[in-house]
Amino acid sequence: MFMATVDSSIVIISMPAIFRGIHLDPFAAGNISYLLWMIMGYLLVTAVLVVTLGRLGDIVGRVRIYNLGFVVFTLASVALSFDPAHGGKGAMWLIAWRVVQALGGAMLMANSAAILTDAFPARQRGMALGINQILALSGTFIGLVLGGVLSAWDWRAVFWVNVPVGIFGTIWAYRSLREISARQPARIDWWGNLTFALGCGLILVSITYGIQPYGHDTMGWTSPKVLTGLIGGVALLIAFAVIETRVPQPMFHLALFRNRHFAAGNAAALLASIARGGLQFMLIIWLQGIWLPLHGYDFADAPLWAGIFLLPLTAGFLLAGPVCGILSDRFGVRYFTTGGLLLFGLSFIGLLLLPINFSYWAFALLILLNGIGSGMFSAPNTSAIMSSVPATHRGAASGMRSTFQNSGTSLSIGVFFSLLIIGLANRLPSALDSGLRAQGVPAGVAHQAASLPPVSTVFSAFLGINPIETLLKPSGTLAKLPAHNRDVLTGKEFFPHLISSPFHHGLVIVFATAAGMSLLAAVASALRGTPKATVLEPAAARTPARPVAKTEK
Template identity: 30%
Template sequence: MTVAASTRGRSKGLVLTAMIFAVAMTFIDQTIVSIAAPTVQHDLGLSSSGIQWAINAYLLSLAALFAFGGRLADTVGHRTMVVVGVIIFAAASALCGATPHGSGAEAWLVAFRAVQGLGGAIMFPAAIAIVVATFDLRSRGRALALFFGLAGGLTAIGPIAGGYLIQWTWRAIFWINIPVALIALALIAISKPVTEHRPAPIDYRGLALIVGGVGLSVFGFQQSALWGWGNPAIEICIIIGVLLLAVFCAVELRTESPLINVHIFGNRAFAVENIILLIAMMAFIPVFFFASVYGQIALAEKATTASLLILYFFLGFVVCAQIGGRMLDRIGAKRPVVLGCALAAVGFFLWGQHSTTLSAGAQTIWIIIAGAGMGLMLGQANTDAINRASRYSYGEATGITQTVRNYGASLGFAILGTILISDFRSKITGSLISRGVPGPAAAAQAAKIAQLQGGSGNISAIPGFIRADFAAATRDVLYGMAIIMAVAAAVALRGLRRGVQQDIAQPADVAEQVPQVPGRERGIRTGDL
């Protein structure tokens, strides 16, 4: 190997490392806040719906702005937008950690969590584009496998790291992003990744439609626990949100330079895989929050111990992700996706059945099985979707799948969070009435407890009947996840075709421009969480 070739190799490795550090924050923050939720909620005096908004605002912002971030990066420059995204993300993290006490705490935290999502939406697609541009076709698959594998694996580390960080202060779960951001900026400055950009009009009309559609549809579900389904504002928000998304699709079909190329959904397999991802993500990201809160409230465990529930989930996930990846290469996506969805449905259902025993040991095997099912299907559905759209750019296909995934996670979080609060309130009301509390007083007290307001912060002091009621409400959430995954299995069984995908032939000049993820280079499957 010549000195020049060796230097180029080191330079490419440095660019890849810089991009991994840049996106690491976005993966960590999908889950790290979940484990600290009870602590943050008590310290700041947030309502239960408020802490859920603090988590969901991040996912919602990613879903609504990811496509915009990709187009902005193509227009302004990928390296520029990675740097801008990292700075925005780090600054928002610092401000989340500096959330003041008082009546404005909830609005402050939710707002800057949304700004974190903005930073991630700007940074992530630009980072992928830099990795794709840095590596040639022969080495790109391995580079992307490492990129998604290391960065995506941090999703699992988030809750575990959070459990230890909050022993010092819950604010550290946000401040940990600052040194990561500084390292990323330093590596970018040293490696100087070379990128090109092409000035083009930005589809602001499409941006307004997708932000409004995603925001209103999720807002309606999220607020239903507080406002009640009898409030017409709930139905109005959801209906208008869905209509805006439908209008967005219609407008994008006729837009010369669209925010999202919806023509790609003409590829039936790509469309089916994205439907599966939308459904599955309604359970995948929310489970971290619900498992963390369940462990601390129902089981009365410390955050570090409660994080073991998530560790069990990822144990099953990681092992079966490897198995699913080999199945994808050998027999195609249908079998691992169908089996994975079905296995996850069974795991969530049996986990729910055993959640009311208030024994972590009785649930461990079912948690592992639920994680195993998700591992078997999730990466394979994602990889197959991108490979099915191989006549389009890798970045464009990835941008669409990430938008769909984050929207699914936001929607699932809102719906399942509503189920949790409503069921918890109903069960507490019944428990209080059975203890002689008059109906109206029981309902009022249950509403306050269901929002977990005014607690002492000492989780171990929570009365046993309230712990049992919370476990029962969590059981219903897990049953909901089982239904979600059963629906995903049905869609996969009916919509996917058997067999290994064949590469789509392309002209030589197009093949050099359109990055592929062929054959054995589908390594992104196991780490693309």
């Protein structure tokens, strides 16, 4: 699980090195799509396939699918590190093999929690699932540090690091893991699988294109392609819900959502995942694009130091997760999950009150509290969800839990990038125009540079790149300016100072929204009931004599 989630973030922090390695200009027309798909392709596949692969584990064996996941993941990591092409073709190679790698990661994610739930008794389940869940969540942030360290050496090392772990894990899993769950022979629900995968896929793909410019608009939410994808995705998910109530052996028993513990746990997990995903991206932009350059760090070194300065966040996960998982086995989950989410939300309020050029110790304390709150919630919540479903459906339930969590991360990119770009669009053009003219840039050139979509500025900050030279180079303006003005424009502080005020305006909107989502998640968690058996009946009560599935209290 740690390896699977590390790869959801290790590429994010390594993107500047990867773009340089395959000789791809991140500011050239259309190349933003490559950047987004390198990130979103992995998240999309893991979000879409985990329920199907979890259900397949219920049918053919969870350990079998889990072990196969190791093999697929490792082979894809090898292929990624041997990218033979450059430019757009090199990017497409990486995107394609990231999708294959995500297939292996989805096999691991879909079945790991179900295998642990089978293996551990109820009194130890919170501890076991807590370790699993916290390593999964901490992997997303440790990936930032690993990506920064490895990409500073060689961008291919970002993918090499998986290979020895994958080989060891494959051999160990095939030698050591045994199938202890009872298999449930069943026909595959093709229509359910198809409508669910296409519905989720269309929505997440539409979000990816929605945050890109469209025509003269700063974002693509009015694009017919995006609107059609969103409407079609929702329609397919509605069709999925109808199908699942009518087929004799559905991919996922929607009756599980009648259990308040299962439904509330997944609702809280989705909202918390959206807030957490937004935090990750906003902090990277804040550190790489503004704070680190203002404190003397070169743009090229910013990814490495951003990962290091985010370590308190990971430390909070690792401190709180296992401890709260163990304690929840004795004292119940509600106080830990609800209390953790409230702490999680309060940390967002603290972050939005920080000045843009903050004191690091205040920042470190707030992200530490954010990590502790997230750890308090995640481990007990996972234990509660998995303990509330029948043993025969743990694979599908684990997949649905992962879908909510992974979809939340993908949704967060669309939600928070859109909110940030809206905030920037109101203030950035005038700040950029006046800042460039103050350094002697002709008014026409400054106006043209200021008219570019704010998303380009967001991604330059996200990549830790100073875009001023790229913006002015085509016009030859830099070469005509005095040396002092040229040095100021291409130095470490001009661009960060320029975007600080507009970015902080957008950041306040983002963190206020994340705090609100955390509060809603806390309400959902507080409303959960006591775990109880979920009655699963065949569709339309076709076989009344079928025994009722039960779970332990």
